[in-house]
Amino acid sequence: MLISFIIQFSALWFLSQAQKKHFKLVFNIPFTTYIEKKFKGLGWILLLLSYGVALIFENIPMASVYWLSFLSLNILSVTIFNSFYAYKFKKV
Amino acid sequence: MKPDFRRNMIWLHTYSGLLIGWLLFAIFVTGTLSYFTPEISQWMKPELGSQTTSNKLINKSLQMLKQKSDKSERWQINLPTQRSNQFTLSWWIKENNKTKRNVVTLNSQTFNEIHVRDTHGGNFFRTFHYTLELRQYGGRYFAGIAAMVMLIGIFTGIFTHRRFFQDFFTIRVKKLMKTVTDLHAIVGVITLPFCFVISFSALLIYISLYMPWSAEHHFDNGYRELNSKVTTSLPKLISANKTVEPLIDLEPILAKVEKAWPEHSAITHLIYERPFDLNGRIVIYRQAKMSLSNKSEILAFNAKSGELLEAIAPERTARMIRRIFYGLHEAHFAQPVLRWLLFFMGVASCILIGSGLIIWLKKRLDKLKQRHFGHTLVERLNIAGICGLILAVVSYFYANRLIPINLESRAVLEVNVFLFVWFASFIYSFLRPALKAWLELLFLNGIAFLMLPILDLVINPHWLIQAIEYKNMAYIGFNLALIISGGICLMFYYWLRKTDLKTHIKINNTNHEEQILC
Numbered sequence: 001m002l003i004s005f006i007i008q009f010s011a012l013w014f015l016s017q018a019q020k021k022h023f024k025l026v027f028n029i030p031f032t033t034y035i036e037k038k039f040k041g042l043g044w045i046l047l048l049l050s051y052g053v054a055l056i057f058e059n060i061p062m063a064s065v066y067w068l069s070f071l072s073l074n075i076l077s078v079t080i081f082n083s084f085y086a087y088k089f090k091k092v
Numbered sequence: 093m094k095p096d097f098r099r100n101m102i103w104l105h106t107y108s109g110l111l112i113g114w115l116l117f118a119i120f121v122t123g124t125l126s127y128f129t130p131e132i133s134q135w136m137k138p139e140l141g142s143q144t145t146s147n148k149l150i151n152k153s154l155q156m157l158k159q160k161s162d163k164s165e166r167w168q169i170n171l172p173t174q175r176s177n178q179f180t181l182s183w184w185i186k187e188n189n190k191t192k193r194n195v196v197t198l199n200s201q202t203f204n205e206i207h208v209r210d211t212h213g214g215n216f217f218r219t220f221h222y223t224l225e226l227r228q229y230g231g232r233y234f235a236g237i238a239a240m241v242m243l244i245g246i247f248t249g250i251f252t253h254r255r256f257f258q259d260f261f262t263i264r265v266k267k268l269m270k271t272v273t274d275l276h277a278i279v280g281v282i283t284l285p286f287c288f289v290i291s292f293s294a295l296l297i298y299i300s301l302y303m304p305w306s307a308e309h310h311f312d313n314g315y316r317e318l319n320s321k322v323t324t325s326l327p328k329l330i331s332a333n334k335t336v337e338p339l340i341d342l343e344p345i346l347a348k349v350e351k352a353w354p355e356h357s358a359i360t361h362l363i364y365e366r367p368f369d370l371n372g373r374i375v376i377y378r379q380a381k382m383s384l385s386n387k388s389e390i391l392a393f394n395a396k397s398g399e400l401l402e403a404i405a406p407e408r409t410a411r412m413i414r415r416i417f418y419g420l421h422e423a424h425f426a427q428p429v430l431r432w433l434l435f436f437m438g439v440a441s442c443i444l445i446g447s448g449l450i451i452w453l454k455k456r457l458d459k460l461k462q463r464h465f466g467h468t469l470v471e472r473l474n475i476a477g478i479c480g481l482i483l484a485v486v487s488y489f490y491a492n493r494l495i496p497i498n499l500e501s502r503a504v505l506e507v508n509v510f511l512f513v514w515f516a517s518f519i520y521s522f523l524r525p526a527l528k529a530w531l532e533l534l535f536l537n538g539i540a541f542l543m544l545p546i547l548d549l550v551i552n553p554h555w556l557i558q559a560i561e562y563k564n565m566a567y568i569g570f571n572l573a574l575i576i577s578g579g580i581c582l583m584f585y586y587w588l589r590k591t592d593l594k595t596h597i598k599i600n601n602t603n604h605e606e607q608i609l610c
Contacts, residue, residue: 080263
């Protein structure tokens with residue numbers, strides 16, 4: 001389950017970086033459509049993968065509850081990560 | 093989407109939230125605490141100590157029950173689990189056409205009787221979150237209305253935030269109100285599925301209360317009759333009118349249980365029906381872990397032959413769906429990690445509601461030249477509803493340790509302390525300037541949380557020492573949770589004070605003294 005949690009965190013981080021607003025807080029390179037597509041694609045693939053991994057450990061209903069709970073925690077974690085990064089480098 | 097529609101949604105979101113926000117906050121705080129009902133009860137009943145569990149307890153318990161009475165109609169053994177340290181034996185005796193239940197709480201190591209203090213324990217928060225201590229006065233209807241309003245708030249909230257997905261990965265941390273607004277948006281997103289499931293399932297649980305008309309129209313006995321028709325259970329046990337000695341060695345049956353439930357065979361309790369009858373039946377209840385449904389997983393055996401009896405027939409799909417929502421609401425299946433995750437989402441929901449109430453007031457006060465009583469009332473209700481409620485919760489724990497054990501109706505007194513402190517904090521919020529009241533109550537909360545484990549240690553150090561010795565994580569974890577809660581309250585207090593000081597300096601420099609009062 002921990003593996004699913006980590007994969008999901010990575011997925012959400014990529015999805016957050018697929019948005020210009022968040023990307024420019026972290027990277028110093030220009031945001032392009034190519035980057036957006038790559039990050040978005042990778043994010044969605046990892047998100048699906050994290051659910052698949054959760055299904056290995058639990059039955060479908062239980063895995064879904066775990067996965068949704070992880071989703072909430074990971075969105076908050078990515079938010080805190082982005083906010084902290086932005087705050088640290090005084091971009092907000 | 094027409095702009096008018098969005099404006100209507102914003103209006104509905106704002107005022108539905110304001111109207112019932114404090115009630116929702118109280119329901120969510122107590123509901124969130126209910127995820128740890130057995131753990132809280134464990135801390136509040138320290139006389140129980142740290143119990144060890146084993147299936148070996150069953151045989152000894154059966155022997156003990158046999159000695160209690162030879163006229164028992166039914167026996168029940170509740171085994172201690174990782175979450176609950178209650179080890180109880182119950183037996184029912186028929187006297188003058190009435191069946192009387194007798195209960196004894198035991199120490200699992202010595203089998204000596206334990207006299208536990210009179211307290212509602214964590215169960216108080218569980219019942220409060222849906223009855224509001226007004227069971228006879230429509231408390232469950234108020235809770236139902238609150239759940240309905242929460243659903244409205246969730247859906248209108250989606251329309252209120254235009255850049256729903258663009259915004260939810262950042263929080264602006266430099267300005268207090270921007271932080272609160274971003275926090276409101278982010279927790280709104282992350283708790284969306286949680287709040288929907290909790291509010292919807294709350295309505296489903298008491299559907300018979302909120303929508304009784306259909307059942308009343310179709311059945312003479314209303315929902316009760318409908319319930320009995322759609323619920324499947326074991327067939328009624330008919331007496332053989334032949335007395336036999338009860339079974340007191342359950343090993344063969346427990347072996348069958350392990351075979352039937354190979355993945356997870358932990359038992360919470362067992363019921364022995366008609367132990368002195370030839371047709372006696374033993375029903376074993378599995379610890380909830382594998383299924384979301386709140387329907388107990390059981391195995392029934394013939395007490396005489398030890399033969400596994402026919403399983404309960406599956407219920408109708410609609411009934412099963414309701415049971416799954418019921419299970420999701422109570423989360424009885426949740427193991428520690430998932431339980432903490434659900435607790436975290438409960439806390440996030442409380443932050444969502446609390447921040448919404450603060451934003452409503454702040455946005456209006458910023459535009460106003462002169463405030464009226466409504467604003468003051470909302471301001472004070474925010475203080476009492478948020479900080480006051482937390483203080484009431486911690487006071488309830490203090491009452492548990494400080495009210496003398498032999499006092500009559502001490503359980504009721506504990507609840508009264510909770511209600512009194514909550515009310516007192518409301519009065520206090522009117523007596524002090526708003527910001528000072530926030531800060532003082534926050535500080536008091538922090539100190540109260542931090543002092544409680546110390547008080548526990550001073551009253552009887554043996555409780556904590558035994559918990560450490562037996563690695564009783566429920567007891568230790570509760571004390572740790574108190575310390576962390578106290579730390580968070582104090583951190584928030586210092587942060588708010590620092591922000592307040594900065595605001596004071598800024599405002600003084602620009603000669604807007606009136607704003608200080610806001």
